[in-house]
Amino acid sequence: MAPLIVRTISRYLLRQHVAPLGFALAALTSLMLIQQVAKQLSSLLGKGLPAAVIAEVFVLSLPFIVAVTLPMAVLVAVLHVFTRLASDNEITALQAGGVSVTRLVAPVLAGATGVALLSFLWNDQLLPRTNHQLRTLQVDIARKKPSLTPKEQVINEVVPGQSFLRASRIDGNTNKLKDVTLYDLSDAERRRIIRADSGRMAYSAGGRDLFLTLVDGDIEEVNRTDPVQFNRTFYRINRMRVSGVGNTFTQTGHDTYKSDREMSTCEMRQAARAAGRDADRAAADGRLVIENDLRRLVGLAPVAATPAPYVPDTAPPDPYCRALRRLGAWLLPREAEAQTPRSPPPTPPPPPLASSVSPLLVTPGAGSGEEQRVRDARTRAATYEVEIQKKYAIAAACLVFALVGVPVALRFQRGGVGLVIGMSVGV
Structure with missing residues (x-):
């Protein structure tokens, strides 16, 4: 009869930890994910990336966040459960029935050991793969030029180091421009300043090129090799194409390098x-x-x-x-058996260099x-x-936090939610 009672108590204690553990893990992960979103979202949106790529960045960030929040969630769950059991006098009732504190802690430590093993497998198998995919994706994003969003009364860099655009008024709905000035520095021998009373801009498919239709303006051109030569051309309508404003986002298919x-x-x-x-x-x-x-x-x-x-x-x-x-x-499926090649075998690799x-x-x-x-x-x-030691240490933190949380919760039985939050933040 006694073993049955002990098993019942063990299952009861483990069930009490499931909901707090899940809630703490979800809450802590959400808070850290919101921090990542607030830190990176503006830079990602500024490059005109597809929504699926932006979502992929944050999804690939989740395994790293979970690796950090899982031990913290164990501590929160242990503190919450044992504080509640102690405040409801359930610990006292169990001790009066002959169940020692050591026997109460045993199933909790067993559950924490299981969570620690899960944490190690998470950090060792899933986390490296997602880190590799995330780094590759971030490198691809870094190669993507930000989409051009010109601002009024500001010299906007259209092509880095080559073209700059300024307009006193910009209508975001119709892309109409007023009092336009374009500084063209793409030619090392010539410098051009293009002015227009008004104009309109449009983008090519994919946003790679910028098309400008300028109305009523002039072009001032100076030859750097002959500074005394100055050309000024007036026009009624001037249609221009500025190449290289943006580029399309392409993902790397296979990256073999690993940190x-x-x-x-x-x-x-x-x-x-x-x-x-x-x-x-x-x-x-x-x-x-x-x-x-x-x-x-x-x-x-x-x-x-x-x-x-x-x-x-x-x-x-x-x-x-x-x-x-x-x-x-x-x-995994077995590899196909090797067959005799029809072509001559490849030459052996060169010997190691001296x-x-x-x-x-x-x-x-x-x-x-x-x-x-x-x-x-x-x-x-x-x-x-x-x-390697960090992987073991993060996994062992689940067990250590369970060992620390039980005596703290029993020592401060009426700490309640304040104890849980304060202890979690302190650790």
Whole structure:
């Protein structure tokens, strides 16, 4: 009978945490998402991007936000549940029935452990992929020129460094202009100032080019090679096309480069081992440079640099990486079996390049370049190790916050919502 009661209490405690956890996660994620929207929306709208692209930017930002707010939501849920249980004297009633506080905390810690595992998988598998897609999308957006939205009584840059437009009045509905001045600096040999009493502007499909129809004006032109030559032309109607005002948005199909925040734990471990091998090769090259300098000083022939042999990564993957490989092999379709090619096999890749150390070169700062290579390689390896530990630390924060939240809630039983908010903000 006792085990049944214990299981009932455990299920009751876990059910009590579901709603606060979901509410806290949704509220915290929404607040941080609103902050991202307020920070980036103006710059995205100013480039004339499609609504689907703007929505994609914020959707791809959600995994990073959830990675931060999930441990915070665990703390809020634990504080809320145990504060309410203590204020309603449910904790006292359970203790009177022979259920210890340790037994009450056990299912909460088990649930926090499950959330921590989910957080680690989220940060290790989903977050790097969305970070990679988000970075690629942001690079594509950065290449997109902002759409031209000229303002009245302001010199507007139409084409960066080439064309500038000023108008005293601009009708946004009809695109009519009054008192127009266009500064054309596109030709390095000539400078033109085009004035008009009125005009109208229109854009080509996609907004790449600007078409201007100017009425009743003149063109002043100065030749920079012959400053004394000045031309002034009057016109009734002048139709102009300004190219390169904007460009179409194109998304990169496949980007192979990945930063440390776009790699999983297994990929970063491989990259860290490769950086360690680079550091070892650089250290060996540095020793060879110093040895050859010393041999040169005593009149001995320098030692020839031998090509560094290719050392494959033979380190066995850890159990987590092996489990992921087996799961991927089970879920993903098998690769087709190799068939005998009809064409001759490709030529083998060239052997690894020899060390960059020249045995004939003697310099006062021998080995300084190799020392810098060693430092760079070790810095790369340390960067990957830091990112790996961050994934574990964020996941472990779910368990740590559960351990911290229970005693705080029991110590300040009548803290209520104020305790939950204050403790959450403080942490």
